[in-house]
Amino acid sequence: MRGAALMTGAMVTFTINDSFTKTLGDVLPLSQLLCLRGLGVTVCLIIMARVMGQLRFDLSLRDWIIMLLRTAGEIGGAYFFISALFHMPIANVSAIMQVLPLSVSLAGALFMGEALGRRRLLAILVGFGGVMLIVRPGGADFNIFSLYALGAVACVTLRDLIVRKLSRSVPSLMVSLTAAAGVTVSAGFVSLWDDWQPLNAHEAFNLAGATVFVIFGYIFSVAAMRVGEIGFVAPFRYASLLTAMILGVVVFGEFPNSLTLIGAGIVVATGIFTLLREQRLSLKRRVVPDRIR
Incomplete structure (x- = not known):
């Protein structure tokens, strides 16, 4: 239950970060936003990894290559996701991202x-x-940024799939740190061609809010995987969709239409079924060999 509570906390804080980030869409270039937010996240993850004894650089060349490929997926996912977030209702983007367990x-x-x-x-x-x-597709509300959201799904699918090839000895925080540093460095490089914008107090507060909540999201998600059984806590990731719908209405005045709600319900239901089915099959694979022996 602690793992479920931590996973729920992770999804809620990540989505609050998305809300803070969305408010900056008309103010900051995407590269500046990712670079500034990434600096805070990277520093925090370095401290966390150091304290928990997971700051390691003696990994094999194979594991470094896999982590770099995963980082490429993280960079693409951040670009497509936040670009879509700037131009679409937050609940719509979040609902599309819930297809990840299926993809x-x-x-x-x-x-x-x-x-x-x-x-x-x-x-x-x-x-x-x-x-x-x-x-x-083809509807009145369809635009190129709907495809950006699907692009984010593709990139994050690559990210989550390639990580399965990592050695078990690679610390999870080291994987997250590499990805955060990769996003920060790539955004900083791209920002050399963008005009950085000054921040007033309100915008600085929103940027700080995005940074703080994404850091807490990392902390909660790592703790959830360490405390709870993965098969039990994974379905609680859908708390992000409910949070996005509430924030969309309260903060942005965005009311999902009936088709969006129906589609989101279908995605969540099939996602939970897939997660539970995979857990059941995993248990069978572990039990059968024990019985044979």
Whole structure:
């Protein structure tokens, strides 16, 4: 239960960070925002990794290459996600991102030879149908940034899939630190061609809020994985969608329409089914060999 509470806290704080970030869309260049926020996150993760004894640089060349590929996915995901967030309702972007458990399962079957039964495949297809209800290609509300949200899903799927190839000895905080540093450095490099904007007190407060809440999101998410059983706590990640809907109405005056709500419900239902099904199959794979022995 502590793990579930921590996962819920992680998703809520990450989404509050998204809300703070969205308020800066008309004020700061994306590169400046990512660079400034990334500096705070990187410093915090360095301190956390140091305190927890996870700041290690004696990793194998193979693990460094995998972490760099994962970082590339993180950079692409940050660019596409925040670009979509600046131009779409926060609840719509969050709902599209909830398809990640489905996209990771499908990509694992297609590219890594992982087993995918008929039930989970059907759930994935239904879930992607829910995404189409949210995106609605050709509809009046459809724009290029709907595709950016799907681009974020593709990049984060790559990120979450490639990490499965890491050695078990690689500390989780080291993986997060590498990604945060990669986003910060790449954004800083791109910002050399952008005009940095001065911040007034209100904008500085929003930037600080985004930084603080994304840091707490990292802390809670790492703690959730250490305290709780992954199969039990994973479904609580959908707390981010409820949080996004509430913040969309309260902060931005964005009311999701009925098709968006239906699509989000389908995505969440099929995602939870897929997570629970994977947990059940994982338990069977562990129990059967024990019985044979």
